Amino acid sequence: MALGPIVRLVAAFPAPLDTAVAAARTCTSAVGVVEPAAVGGGAAVAGEAGEAARARRDALARSLYAAGHHTTFQHAHYLFAIERVSRQFVWSFLHAHPFANSEQVSQRYVKVGPDEVVVPELPPAAAAAFAATVAAQHEAYRALVALLSPVATSELLARFPGWRRHPKRLARQAERKAQEVARAVLPVATHTALLHTVSCLTLFRYRRLCLQHDVPAETRRVVDAMVAAALAHDPSLAAVLEEPIPLEATPEHELFAAFHGAGVQPAAFREEFDRDLGGLTSKLVGGGRENVATVARAVRAVLGLPTSRLADDDAVGLALDPASNRLLGEDLNLSTVSKLGRCLDHAHYTFARKLSHAADSQDQRHRMTPAARPLLAAVVDDEPDVIVPRLVRHAGGEALAAFDAAVARAWEGAAAVRRLGGTAETALYLLPNALAIRVVESSNLLNLHHKHRMRLCYNAQEEIWQACLDEALQIRAAEPAIGRWLLPPCAVRQRAGRTPFCPEGDRFCGLAVWRLDPNAYHRII
Numbered sequence: 296m297a298l299g300p301i302v303r304l305v306a307a308f309p310a311p312l313d314t315a316v317a318a319a320r321t322c323t324s325a326v327g328v329v330e331p332a333a334v335g336g337g338a339a340v341a342g343e344a345g346e347a348a349r350a351r352r353d354a355l356a357r358s359l360y361a362a363g364h365h366t367t368f369q370h371a372h373y374l375f376a377i378e379r380v381s382r383q384f385v386w387s388f389l390h391a392h393p394f395a396n397s398e399q400v401s402q403r404y405v406k407v408g409p410d411e412v413v414v415p416e417l418p419p420a421a422a423a424a425f426a427a428t429v430a431a432q433h434e435a436y437r438a439l440v441a442l443l444s445p446v447a448t449s450e451l452l453a454r455f456p457g458w459r460r461h462p463k464r465l466a467r468q469a470e471r472k473a474q475e476v477a478r479a480v481l482p483v484a485t486h487t488a489l490l491h492t493v494s495c496l497t498l499f500r501y502r503r504l505c506l507q508h509d510v511p512a513e514t515r516r517v518v519d520a521m522v523a524a525a526l527a528h529d530p531s532l533a534a535v536l537e538e539p540i541p542l543e544a545t546p547e548h549e550l551f552a553a554f555h556g557a558g559v560q561p562a563a564f565r566e567e568f569d570r571d572l573g574g575l576t577s578k579l580v581g582g583g584r585e586n587v588a589t590v591a592r593a594v595r596a597v598l599g600l601p602t603s604r605l606a607d608d609d610a611v612g613l614a615l616d617p618a619s620n621r622l623l624g625e626d627l628n629l630s631t632v633s634k635l636g637r638c639l640d641h642a643h644y645t646f647a648r649k650l651s652h653a654a655d656s657q658d659q660r661h662r663m664t665p666a667a668r669p670l671l672a673a674v675v676d677d678e679p680d681v682i683v684p685r686l687v688r689h690a691g692g693e694a695l696a697a698f699d700a701a702v703a704r705a706w707e708g709a710a711a712v713r714r715l716g717g718t719a720e721t722a723l724y725l726l727p728n729a730l731a732i733r734v735v736e737s738s739n740l741l742n743l744h745h746k747h748r749m750r751l752c753y754n755a756q757e758e759i760w761q762a763c764l765d766e767a768l769q770i771r772a773a774e775p776a777i778g779r780w781l782l783p784p785c786a787v788r789q790r791a792g793r794t795p796f797c798p799e800g801d802r803f804c805g806l807a808v809w810r811l812d813p814n815a816y817h818r819i820i
Contacts, residue, residue: 764813
């Protein structure tokens with residue numbers, strides 16, 4: 296019997312349903328704020344019997360829920376510790392929306408053991424094929440760490456020649472870089488652990504839509520455990536919990552059956568998407584036309600100025616040039632609460648992007664740049680489809696051959712699992728982290744600026760760095776008044792007068808990137 300997920304409720308609001316109802320009653324209270332203690336059983340102190348008070352609370356909660364007055368359910372939060380779940384599940388469900396916060400164990404820095412995988416329920420022959428494939432993937436992972444470490448060492452020394460005097464540090468950093476790249480061949484079934492915080496409302500949504508592609512079985516198990524922990528904490532939540540929508544009733548399931556049952560081939564989509572990308576990691580496909588005028592109009596609205604006093608390009612500079620808007624140099628992203636910063640909300644961009652499963656999983660951490668992500672069953676077939684890491688391409692030879700063999704073995708293993716009685720869902724678990732994920736992602740300028748400030752740093756994950764550089768350069772070409780200010784953190788801080796320019800401390804990349812034009816950016820590791 297495969298070991299299931301571990302879900303623990305670490306912290307929670309004392310009385311979530313009482314809190315929601317108290318919030319609702321506050322809206323019409325003639326005496327000010329209604330405290331949660333005055334709701335439900337606590338109302339007995341005001342002369343109302345506890346049972347009657349709870350019935351009244353539950354009726355109001357159901358009424359609020361049905362009417363869509365859901366902000367009342369956002370006050371109460373839960374902090375869960377979640378372990379022994381797959382990275383596929385986290386990518387497909389937990390991190391596929393903006394209304395949660397997670398801190399997750401990183402495969403970039405933590406070595407992965409061979410037994411750390413979700414093992415789905417399978418017939419014996421399919422289970423044997425699954426186990427053999429996982430074993431081969433971990434053997435390839437270990438081999439690649441060894442093969443890539445010398446290449447990583449050379450690239451590190453090219454940037455930090457002084458590290459020759461610190462062989463232990465050099466060896467540790469080279470192994471870490473090799474490990475980060477070698478994880479590309481690990482299966483998306485690999486375990487992860489995380490702290491995950493959601494509101495009461497998000498938990499309700501989890502419950503209602505936990506049966507959806509691509510991992511409905513694992514999602515249902517995890518969400519059931521989360522709901523059980525929440526109910527143990529506050530049984531009154533049962534008053535508003537709905538049953539899950541069946542998988543067969545979800546629109547994605549019905550549309551997948553209609554189109555792919557009629558013979559639509561995934562390869563046609565992949566070829567068209569890649570052709571349109573034109574060799575870019577991220578291509579600007581929407582926006583980039585009226586954004587300068589739109590931002591300028593917003594800036595003038597904040598400052599109460601006519602166009603004759605403040606031209607468009609100058610207005611944009613007031614919001615985006617760190618020398619003018621010094622809040623951009625702050626450690627916190629203060630644009631979200633700044634009047635001038637919120638002017639950036641009104642410019643929008645849309646991109647077509649292609650990243651590995653591992654990189655896209657990390658990119659999901661930018662919750663305010665949402666993306667339409669695929670049903671894997673709709674885009675995966677028997678042909679391997681991966682992003683080859685740059686360090687593997689650079690190493691070539693034995694390392695590239697080991698990577699290619701591991702990828703082919705993963706697809707062969709997935710096909711074997713299906714052939715031997717496993718479902719498509721279980722077979723997907725064997726696909727590697729290098730699996731290519733094609734998405735359409737949009738953002739307003741406020742959140743895109745913040746993302747680029749984080750991800751144009753040379754220490755950022757390489758694929759995301761490249762995608763953000765593609766985006767910044769395209770916006771610079773389409774709308775120079777905006778694009779010129781999409782910069783890495785050191786360049787922003789330098790122009791804002793913040794020292795040190797690099798905020799990374801001893802993680803400094805070794806290059807004075809703030810002196811470079813973005814067209815000259817080039818990463819060697």
